[in-house]
Every structure is written in structure tokens, then in C-alpha cells.
Amino acid sequence: MEEKNSVSINELPSYSESLALDWTLSADEIQFILNSAKGDNPILNFAIQLKSLQNSGVFHDYDNEDVLPEKITQYLAKQLSIEIISLTPISKNSQTTYHKKIQTYLNYQDFSDKQEAFLKKYIMHEMKTDLYSESVLIEKARDFLKTHKIMRPAVTVFDRLIASIHKESMHLLYDNLANKLTPDKKEKILLMLKRQPHLLSQANYYKKSPPEPSQLKINTFIKRFNELKEAGITEIEFSDITESIFDKLELLGRTYDASALSHISPENKKIALLLCTLSSASKNILDHILDMNSKLLAKKERISQNFYEKTLKKLNSQAKKGLKFIIKTTKQWRYHADPKNTTLFDFIETVDDKALDDSIAACEAMSTYQTSGFYQILENKYNDLRKYTTHLFELEFKGAAGTESILKSIHILKKLNDEKSNTLPSDAPTDFIPKMWKQAICNDTDGVSRRTWEMALYYAIKNNIEKGDIYLNHSKKHRYFWNTVYSESAWEKEKPLAFKSLGFPEKFDELLAVLKKEYFAGITLSKNGLKEKSFFHLDQNGKLKLKRDDALEIPESVKTLKKLIEARMPPVRIEKMLSDIEEAHYFSRFFLPPEGFDKKFAINKEMLHMGLVAQGTNLGFDDMSKSTLSATSLEELKHTAQWCIRPDSVTKTNNFFVEKHAEHPLAQLHGDFSRSSSDAERFCIQKSTDLASFYPKAFGYYQKVIAIYTHMSDQFSVFSTQVISCGVREASYVLDGLLNNLMITSPHFHCTDTGGFTHQLFALCYLLGFSFQPRLKDLAVQTLYKFNRNDHYGEIDSMFGGHIDIDCIAEQWEQLIRIVVSLKNHVAPAHLILQKLAARGSSDRVAKAIMGLGKLIKTIYILYYLSDESLRRKVQLQLNRGETRHYLARHIFFANQGEFKTADYEEMMSIASCLSLLSNAVLLWNTPRIYNIVAELRASGIHVDDEDLKKVSLLLFKHLIVHGTYDFRAANMPVVDYASNLKEDA
Incomplete structure (x- = not known):
């Protein structure tokens, strides 16, 4: 039988969503149909083919197993004023005649060689913009032909054509790249x-x-x-x-x-x-x-500082004793009983010479060490550092305006290294040497030594690299700061729409009026709060004193309800839980090989689940292959993980879990996804990595740790996961999680602990549309800022300790928007921008403006926070939810004592992402079961108040079994061919 260029029902628009839009006939179309076909059945068939070509770019295939939805036939029949009991196919000759009439009426062209060339040109152009798979190109080609009213060829012909064009374009791409290299x-x-x-x-x-x-x-x-x-x-x-x-x-x-x-x-x-x-x-x-x-330079500086302080403590102790002796001796001389009759010689005879000399030496040593000791210790690291810096400065460093002396010094250093000379040229710049360093080490006679000059240069380069003023063009991360965001030329193109896209005026004065209104409303609230003395008051010295809020109340009824639910939650092994979710939601469809992988790839869902559990529990692939009853090939398991369990596929699955969970009424009872929080959970690591650092507060000085930084919604779902160092402020990574959220909904309010706060973050969150609400541990000593130095705010004036440079913010307003739009459009990672802004400090006008705006926003927030118990409790509740998730994560991440065994960043990210996926899987599995248990309790006559239910975590895990021998055979799922088109979730 000849293959048809026909559409299947799967391609037809869903009648439940677009019946009226896609299947409504115009008056001209009705007249054309009635003129072209006679009899109810032919008329209805004609109408179906007309609308099918119009909607999908291809005629309906009657031989297809799918049946046209009855609602569509009824809707068309009603418009045509005909009664139809059942639709029956018409003859092939009539069908051919109808197709030609419809094609002519809708101005569709036949698919000729000319049209094929036209389509090929389009596909080749699309392949220059992205690496599309054949299935995506087929969809694009269908839309293209429909838009240009070109008949689609038979399915096999069409698919082979697209495959051929795809292959040709990929070969051209490979040839183009390979030809960039000489033989x-x-x-x-x-x-x-x-x-x-x-x-x-x-x-x-x-x-x-x-x-x-x-x-x-x-x-x-x-x-x-x-x-x-x-x-x-x-x-x-x-x-x-x-x-x-x-x-x-x-x-x-x-x-x-x-x-x-x-x-x-x-x-x-x-x-x-x-x-x-x-x-x-x-x-x-x-x-x-x-x-x-x-x-390494920071480490050398820290070691030097520690040694300096330890030695200084000893010298200080000795100097104190010596100072006492000197004071005693000085008093004996100053208040001598008979100074007129006592010669200096006689007086010296009464003094212990050795004790006096020792005392003077101790005080001099202390004074000298205080001035130069640290720098001398630091300079003693010079020889160690020289073991690599001679190679480091062979790299091609570039610099922004203002770094000319550093760039010149790098050139001089290279020359000195090449010539193996220790003599600094007379024109060697020294302006980068800190004043205290120069005064401590250098003298007027000898000037600056090579060692001092070079060590100071190392640290000057380090500081300027962190600012983004010294950089390497080939680097991803360490680029010139203003090339990290939109460049000048790119910003000129983006600027016309930038302010409108963010919802801000082009002049800061208009926004300032809004901020002032909120600011002074906060002042009024704080004055009222001070009178009530409910949460804060000022002591006799005007210092802010806080009263601890009562802990969030957990009524007995909530505790009872939690016990009732936990007792009824069915025990489930973690692999069975994944199998249940797979059966309900078919999430394995997101685990595809990378685009560009052109071989047919089949994956066993059993292996996929095994890999996810192996990673998320920290068991690893080797141990998992030995801990399962399934007939497991370690190589197959690793192969599945290598090609399918990747950060992008895990992220897509996690996003799907989060959005699917958000649809459940019990999730909506707990929150509406408007509020979120982020926090770090720390784990020991067994291998050497630059991310690892000591965290003495919880792990002492003998075990290095890393942190998994997660963002969690008010519905208990994790929507961002990052592996970070414990040695940097968590605040740097808050925006990454918020901005990289690709889901339909996005939180508006975001909470963190004190470690997640900086002034820059307050400013950028505000400009990006997020209400930043940290819980500040040191709230009582936080500085509040005035608009003007001479402003006076009555009884709460003592709470303020600084003022904001509004003129600087107004002056740099456009540059602030430039940075914010760059962040919003993912031009650069948010943590990189925040770290560079922090390094640039107040000497940079843009950084000063952002810090100033952040100080203003922080002041407004604290004024409201002090006076609004409801706000404080909302922040506390959301942070408590994050803590609850930490308990679940520890329960799941049990293997190898909960310690990371790898130092590879990508592997750590894979493990952390799979842990978040399993956490969200528990949530997705728990929620409907908790909902059903509550329904059963209510049906049995037990009263369950929604307010109590809100206080029961959805992340219960006593019923979750993660240890023991795994049996993935329970799923026994078929092999899935991922080369075929993916079906949408039902």
C-alpha cells in the first residue's frame, strides 16, 4: 500500500484545550465544504480533512488506529447543520479528489524539488544556531512546511530527508571545526x-x-x-x-x-x-x-598571621614584665628621695643592669615585631612560592585602566626571571606595595628589596584578579569585570528594553521616592514597636536589645496527628518508591544521552533507578552492583550513569517532580511556592580538593568538609543544588539557585541564615524582584543607615550608625541595571559577580552604589522585621522546613558514613543532585499517601484541622528503608527506546 502524507491523532490539537480555536469553520469554509461534497458523511469527511490540513499541515489518516475524538466530529457536524451517527471512511478516489480541492482552496503547494531545497536551506540554517536532534528537526520542519503552506511528503520520505539533512549539517560542522587545525x-x-x-x-x-x-x-x-x-x-x-x-x-x-x-x-x-x-x-x-x-597565597597569609599572633603573645608577655621594671625604675628616678645629692652614677649603681637591659630589649622586640613581624614572616614564604610563580607569570596577564604599574611589574619580573637577576631596575613601580608593608620592611638607605617587591606584587595581582581588573583573556571565570557582564556594545543593544523588563524607571529619583515611603513607614512601625517593648527595646546607652521570640508552637494536636500519620505510612524500600513514581509519572523519559549522540540508545529503567539510588545514597556503583538481587552488570550500570545520569537530566527530572508535587492540594495547603529558603549542609570528604576546608564549629580542625547548598520551597521541594566550599560565604550562591530556576513558578520571598547575607545581595535581590528576608543572628549590632548624616529619628535615633550616599546610587543607576540584566539573562554566574563586587569594595563607584542600595534595603527590612512578629515567624517557619529536609538527606545519604569519596567536582555534583532527586521523590511519594491517610482519619470520625496539618512535615521518613539488599526487579520494566519521540506526560 502506498504510504500517505497523513497526520495521526497524536498530532492533532487537543480538543479539550483548543476545540473552538482549531475546529471552528468560517462562513466561507462552510460554503466551500457544502459546494464540494454531497451527503452528510462526505461533507463531514471533507470538513475534517480541511481543518486537519489547516491545523496540522497534513491530511487526516483514516487508516491510523487512532479514532478522531467524537467531540470534534460532533462540533463540526453541528456547524454544518447535519446529523451524523457514526463517521465512515469514503472511497480512495473521492478522498484524492477532496484532497486536491482542499489543497487548492488553502493555497498549499506540492512538495517539489524546489520546495525540498527551500526546506533544506531552512534546516541547515537552524542547525547553525543549535545542535538539534532529528526528532526536534522533524517538528521544526513540520511547522516550517505548514507555515509556508507546503504539502508534507510521505512519513518515511520525510523522515529520511530530515535525517539526511541532519547528517550533512553535522558533517559540515565537524569538518569546519576540524579544519581549524593544521594537519x-x-x-x-x-x-x-x-x-x-x-x-x-x-x-x-x-x-x-x-x-x-x-x-x-x-x-x-x-x-x-x-x-x-x-x-x-x-x-x-x-x-x-x-x-x-x-x-x-x-x-x-x-x-x-x-x-x-x-x-x-x-x-x-x-x-x-x-x-x-x-x-x-x-x-x-x-x-x-x-x-x-x-x-595558596591566602593560606600562606593565614599561616603567617597565626604564627605572628602566637609569637606576639609571647613577646607581649615578656614586654609587660619588662615594662613594669622600666616603670618602676623610672619612678625611682623621677621621685628620688634625694636627687640633689645623688649622681647619675650613684643612681645607676642601684639599678639591676641586666634586668634593665633585658626589659628594654623585650619592649624594643615587641615594638619592632608589632611593626614588621608579620611581613617578615610572610616574606619568609618567598622561596616556597618561587617554586611555581616563575611559571605562573609566563601566562599572558592583561589589565584594566589603573593597573598599568602592576602590568609593568609583571613584565619586569619576567625579565628578571629570564636573566636570573636579583637587582630591581630603578624604574620598577612600587605604588602597589601597601604603605604599612613598605614602612615596616623598607629603609631609606637600601630602598625596596627584590623579595619585598615581588611578594607585594603577588598579593597585588591576587587582589586585582579577584576584582576582575587583572585577568587572562582565555579564562572563563577570571575575565575583565565589565566583560563578565554585558560588554559596552552588547549593553547598547540591550539597554532600550532593560529598564522596562525589570519594571524600573530610567532615573533613580523615581524609585527613590518609593523607597523613602517604605523607609519612613518602617521608622513609624519601629517607634510603635519600641513603645510596646514586645520584641526590642533600647537600654540606657541607646543600644538595641532584643527579646527572643517564643519558639514556633507545636500544639499537642499536631504531635498527635503526626504520630497517627507516621503509624499509618506504609513501609517502603527506596527502590520500590522510585518504581512507584516511575509507573505514575514516567520520569525516566528525561534521562537522555547528550544531544549530538547519533546512535540508537536503549536504557533499562531498572539500571537507571539503580544508578540514581547508588549516587543518592552515596553507595557508589561498585557497592551497589554487589548489593542488589538484580542480575547486574557493573559495566552496564556505569554506562547508564555515564550517558544518562547527568546534571541537566537530573535537573529536568527534579523540576518535573517539583511542578508535579505543586499541583497536589496538600502541597498547596503548606504553601503556594511564593516563599523559599536556602541553606548549606556540610559533609566530610575523604579526598584532597580545593573545595574542602576546615569547619571547626562542627567538625573540628582534623576533618575537612564541603557543603551542599540547596534551595527549598515552602512546599518542601528542593529546586536547586550546588556543591560549594565552606570557606566562602553562602551569600554568594543565593542568587544562582533563584535565577537558575527554570520552572513555571518562582518564589518571591527568600530566607537565609546570617551566613547567606551581604549588602550586595540585598541590593541585587531587590533589583531582580526577590524580597530577601534573612534571619540575622547578630541583629542587635547590625548598622542601620540614614539618608543624610544630620537626619534625626527621635527616640530610635541611636539605632542608626551610618548614612547612604544616594548621589552615588543615582550616578551609577544605569550600570546597576546593566549588571542586574546581565544576571537575569544568565550572561554570567551570579556568585561570580557577587564575589567580584565584594572584592572591588567602596573604592569602585559601581560597587559602592550597589552596597549603598543594599544598606538602604537592609535598613528597611530590619525596621519591618523588628516590628512585625508575623514576618519573623514566616522566616523562622521556612528555615525550619529547610532543617527538616537536612534530616531526610542524612537518612538517605548513609553509605560510607555520609562522607564523600571523590574529589571530582562533576562527580560530587552528580551525587548531590541525585540526593536532591531522591529527596523530592520521597516528597512526591509521601504527599498523596499522607493526603489519603488524613481522608481516612476524617472518615473514621477523627477531627483533623487544616492548621494542624500545615504543621506536619511532608518529608516524613521513618517508613523509608534505605539499607539492606536492594531488589530493583520489582519494577521489571521494559527497555525503552530513547531514539523515538518522547510522549508528553499525561
């Missing part, structure tokens, strides 16, 4: 693969995460970068392909293991994937080098 450089990168197969595995040699910094490790990373530079990788420009295409090819190349990558054909594809992977690696290596340098 000898192609050979070089292929030799990398042949000579070092063990290094180009998934944990790529050039993509390895950095360990704890040391001179040796930094040199190793510099060596890796130089290898890639010598191979010509760093010289390649990719401006002719989009960032999205590059990123997807890089991910694809990184996902292949060495063996598979070496067997890829054609060769240009292999070279293209390697080129993108290695180019990205070279940028990351530069970032790692500068990060390790910064951390």
Missing part, C-alpha cells in the same frame, strides 16, 4: 588520545578538578595548560559557532570514554569533539591555576 596539530591531539588513553577517560586528565593547592599541584596545572597551548588548542576561535553548539559538543566529547572516543568515525568528528573538549578544558585549567594561586 600537524590534528595529529598532535590524536596522539594525546593514543598515548594517554588512561588519562582521557570520563574523568578527563585535562578536566580533572584541582586538589588542595600546593606549589607542585599548581605547576602540574600550568604544565597541562602549556601542553594544550603547544597543541594549538588555545589559539582556536569559535566565533563562527554558537555557544550552545560548542557546549553540547564539549559535553558529548567529555562523556565518551577513551576507548569509544578513539573509535569514532569519521575522523573529523573525533577531532571536533576533542577540540571542543580540550578548548573548554584549557579555559578551566586557567581558572584552576588562578584559584589555586589565590588560595
Whole structure:
């Protein structure tokens, strides 16, 4: 039978959503139908074909197993004033005649060679914008043909054509990338693969995460970068392909293991994937080098400071004793009983010479050490640092205006290293040496030594790199600050719509009027709160004193309800829970290989679930393969994880879980997703990594830890997961989670603890439309700010300790919006911008303006927070929910004593993301069961108040079994072919 260019019911619009829109006939169409067909059945068939071509760009296929929904036939029949009992197919000849009439009426063209060329040109253009799969291209091609009123060819012909164009475009892309290299450089990168197969595995040699910094490790990373530079990788420009295409090819190349990558054909594809992977690696290596340098210098400074303080304490003790003796001796001289008859010689005879000399020496030592001791200790690290800095400064540093002396000094240092000279030239800049350092170490006779000059240069470069004023062009992270956000040229294009998109006026004065209104309303509230003395009061010195809020009350009725629910929650193994969710929601459809993977790929859902549990429980693939009753191949398990359990697929699944859970009435009872919180949970780590740091408060000084920073909604769902260092402020990462949220809904209010707060964050949250509501542990000593230094606010005036430079904010208003729009449009990671702004400090006008605005917003927030018990309780409740989630995470993440075994950042992110996925899976599994239990309790006559139900966590886990032997056979799910089109969730 000849194949038809027909539509299946699956392609037809859903009548439940668009019946009137898609199946309504115009008066002209009704007349055309009635003129073209005779008899109720032919008329209705004609109408169906007309609307099918109009709606879907193809005629309806009567041989398809799907049946046209009855509502559609009834709706069409009603418009045509005919009565139809059942629709029956018409003859092939009549069908052909009708198709020609309809095609002519709707001005559809036949699919000729000309139209094929037209379609090919369109597809080739689309493939230059992104790395689309064949299934996506088929959808795009269908829409294109429909838009241009071109008949779609038979299904097989059409699919083969798209596949052919897709293949051709991919080959052109691979050829274009491979041809960026000369033949000898192609050979070089292929030799990398042949000579070092063990290094180009998934944990790529050039993509390895950095360990704890040391001179040796930094040199190793510099060596890796130089290898890639010598191979010509760093010289390649990719401006002719989009960032999205590059990123997807890089991910694809990184996902292949060495063996598979070496067997890829054609060769240009292999070279293209390697080129993108290695180019990205070279940028990351530069970032790692500068990060390790910064951390090592900070470590040397910290060690020096600790040693200095320890020694200073001893010297101070000795100097105190000596000072007492000197004071005693001075008093004896000053208040001598018979000064007229006592010579100096006689007086000296009465003094203990040794004790006096020792006392003077102790005081002098103390004075000298206070002035220069720290810098001398720090300079003693010079020889250690020189073991790698000679190589570090061979890199091509660039600088912004104002860094000319540092750039000149780098050039001089390179020359001194090359010439092996210790003599500083007379024109060597010294303005970057801190005044205290110069005064402590240098003298007028000898001037600045090479050691002092070079050590000061190291720290000047470090500080300016953190600001974004000294940078490396090839780096991803350490770029010039104003190239991290929208560049000047890009901003000129974006600026016309920027203010409107954010909802702010072009002049700050208009917004200032709004902020002043809120500010003075807060002043009034605080004055009233002070009179009531319910939460705060001022002591006799005018200092703010707080009364601790009562803990959030948990009534007995809530405790009883929780026990009733927990007792009725059915015990479930974690693998069975995933199987239940799979059956209900088919979430495995999100776990696809990276785009560009052109082989047919089938995955066993059992293996997928096994991989998710292995990661999320910290058991690992090896131990999981030994702990399951399923017939498990370790290689198959690792292969599934390698290709499917990736950050983007886990994120998509997590987002789906969160949105699906938000639809449940019990989730909506707890919250409406308008409020969220973020907090870090810390875990020990067994391997060396630059992310690890000591956290003495909870882990002492012997165990290094990392943090998993999660964002959680008021419905208990986790919508962002990041692995971060405990050595940086959590506040840097608050915005990343909020801005990277790709779900339909987004929280408006966001809570953190004190560690999640900075002035810059207050400002940026406000400008991005988030109401930032931290719980400030040191609230009583937080500085509140006035608009003007001379303003007076009556009885609460003593609460204020500073003023805001409003003129600076107004002056830099456009630049603030430039930064905010850059963040909103994901031009740069939010944590990077926040860290650079913090490093730039008040000496930079833009950074000062952002800090000033943040001080204003913080002041308004605190004024309201002090006076509004409801606000304080909402913040407390949301933070308590986050703590509840930590308990569940600890329960799930049980293996290896809850300690990370890997130092690779991507592996840590995969584990952390899978932990969040399992947490959300528990939530999705628990919620309907809790809802049903409550319904049963009510049906049995037990009263359950909604207010009590709101206070029962949805993250109950006593019934969740995570230990023991796993049995994924309970699912026994079929192999799924992911090369086929994905079905939408029912």
C-alpha cells in the first residue's frame, strides 16, 4: 500500500484545550465544504480533512488506529447543520479528489524539488544556531512546511530527508571545526588520545578538578595548560559557532570514554569533539591555576598571621614584665628621695643592669615585631612560592585602566626571571606595595628589596584578579569585570528594553521616592514597636536589645496527628518508591544521552533507578552492583550513569517532580511556592580538593568538609543544588539557585541564615524582584543607615550608625541595571559577580552604589522585621522546613558514613543532585499517601484541622528503608527506546 502524507491523532490539537480555536469553520469554509461534497458523511469527511490540513499541515489518516475524538466530529457536524451517527471512511478516489480541492482552496503547494531545497536551506540554517536532534528537526520542519503552506511528503520520505539533512549539517560542522587545525596539530591531539588513553577517560586528565593547592599541584596545572597551548588548542576561535553548539559538543566529547572516543568515525568528528573538549578544558585549567594561586597565597597569609599572633603573645608577655621594671625604675628616678645629692652614677649603681637591659630589649622586640613581624614572616614564604610563580607569570596577564604599574611589574619580573637577576631596575613601580608593608620592611638607605617587591606584587595581582581588573583573556571565570557582564556594545543593544523588563524607571529619583515611603513607614512601625517593648527595646546607652521570640508552637494536636500519620505510612524500600513514581509519572523519559549522540540508545529503567539510588545514597556503583538481587552488570550500570545520569537530566527530572508535587492540594495547603529558603549542609570528604576546608564549629580542625547548598520551597521541594566550599560565604550562591530556576513558578520571598547575607545581595535581590528576608543572628549590632548624616529619628535615633550616599546610587543607576540584566539573562554566574563586587569594595563607584542600595534595603527590612512578629515567624517557619529536609538527606545519604569519596567536582555534583532527586521523590511519594491517610482519619470520625496539618512535615521518613539488599526487579520494566519521540506526560 502506498504510504500517505497523513497526520495521526497524536498530532492533532487537543480538543479539550483548543476545540473552538482549531475546529471552528468560517462562513466561507462552510460554503466551500457544502459546494464540494454531497451527503452528510462526505461533507463531514471533507470538513475534517480541511481543518486537519489547516491545523496540522497534513491530511487526516483514516487508516491510523487512532479514532478522531467524537467531540470534534460532533462540533463540526453541528456547524454544518447535519446529523451524523457514526463517521465512515469514503472511497480512495473521492478522498484524492477532496484532497486536491482542499489543497487548492488553502493555497498549499506540492512538495517539489524546489520546495525540498527551500526546506533544506531552512534546516541547515537552524542547525547553525543549535545542535538539534532529528526528532526536534522533524517538528521544526513540520511547522516550517505548514507555515509556508507546503504539502508534507510521505512519513518515511520525510523522515529520511530530515535525517539526511541532519547528517550533512553535522558533517559540515565537524569538518569546519576540524579544519581549524593544521594537519600537524590534528595529529598532535590524536596522539594525546593514543598515548594517554588512561588519562582521557570520563574523568578527563585535562578536566580533572584541582586538589588542595600546593606549589607542585599548581605547576602540574600550568604544565597541562602549556601542553594544550603547544597543541594549538588555545589559539582556536569559535566565533563562527554558537555557544550552545560548542557546549553540547564539549559535553558529548567529555562523556565518551577513551576507548569509544578513539573509535569514532569519521575522523573529523573525533577531532571536533576533542577540540571542543580540550578548548573548554584549557579555559578551566586557567581558572584552576588562578584559584589555586589565590588560595595558596591566602593560606600562606593565614599561616603567617597565626604564627605572628602566637609569637606576639609571647613577646607581649615578656614586654609587660619588662615594662613594669622600666616603670618602676623610672619612678625611682623621677621621685628620688634625694636627687640633689645623688649622681647619675650613684643612681645607676642601684639599678639591676641586666634586668634593665633585658626589659628594654623585650619592649624594643615587641615594638619592632608589632611593626614588621608579620611581613617578615610572610616574606619568609618567598622561596616556597618561587617554586611555581616563575611559571605562573609566563601566562599572558592583561589589565584594566589603573593597573598599568602592576602590568609593568609583571613584565619586569619576567625579565628578571629570564636573566636570573636579583637587582630591581630603578624604574620598577612600587605604588602597589601597601604603605604599612613598605614602612615596616623598607629603609631609606637600601630602598625596596627584590623579595619585598615581588611578594607585594603577588598579593597585588591576587587582589586585582579577584576584582576582575587583572585577568587572562582565555579564562572563563577570571575575565575583565565589565566583560563578565554585558560588554559596552552588547549593553547598547540591550539597554532600550532593560529598564522596562525589570519594571524600573530610567532615573533613580523615581524609585527613590518609593523607597523613602517604605523607609519612613518602617521608622513609624519601629517607634510603635519600641513603645510596646514586645520584641526590642533600647537600654540606657541607646543600644538595641532584643527579646527572643517564643519558639514556633507545636500544639499537642499536631504531635498527635503526626504520630497517627507516621503509624499509618506504609513501609517502603527506596527502590520500590522510585518504581512507584516511575509507573505514575514516567520520569525516566528525561534521562537522555547528550544531544549530538547519533546512535540508537536503549536504557533499562531498572539500571537507571539503580544508578540514581547508588549516587543518592552515596553507595557508589561498585557497592551497589554487589548489593542488589538484580542480575547486574557493573559495566552496564556505569554506562547508564555515564550517558544518562547527568546534571541537566537530573535537573529536568527534579523540576518535573517539583511542578508535579505543586499541583497536589496538600502541597498547596503548606504553601503556594511564593516563599523559599536556602541553606548549606556540610559533609566530610575523604579526598584532597580545593573545595574542602576546615569547619571547626562542627567538625573540628582534623576533618575537612564541603557543603551542599540547596534551595527549598515552602512546599518542601528542593529546586536547586550546588556543591560549594565552606570557606566562602553562602551569600554568594543565593542568587544562582533563584535565577537558575527554570520552572513555571518562582518564589518571591527568600530566607537565609546570617551566613547567606551581604549588602550586595540585598541590593541585587531587590533589583531582580526577590524580597530577601534573612534571619540575622547578630541583629542587635547590625548598622542601620540614614539618608543624610544630620537626619534625626527621635527616640530610635541611636539605632542608626551610618548614612547612604544616594548621589552615588543615582550616578551609577544605569550600570546597576546593566549588571542586574546581565544576571537575569544568565550572561554570567551570579556568585561570580557577587564575589567580584565584594572584592572591588567602596573604592569602585559601581560597587559602592550597589552596597549603598543594599544598606538602604537592609535598613528597611530590619525596621519591618523588628516590628512585625508575623514576618519573623514566616522566616523562622521556612528555615525550619529547610532543617527538616537536612534530616531526610542524612537518612538517605548513609553509605560510607555520609562522607564523600571523590574529589571530582562533576562527580560530587552528580551525587548531590541525585540526593536532591531522591529527596523530592520521597516528597512526591509521601504527599498523596499522607493526603489519603488524613481522608481516612476524617472518615473514621477523627477531627483533623487544616492548621494542624500545615504543621506536619511532608518529608516524613521513618517508613523509608534505605539499607539492606536492594531488589530493583520489582519494577521489571521494559527497555525503552530513547531514539523515538518522547510522549508528553499525561
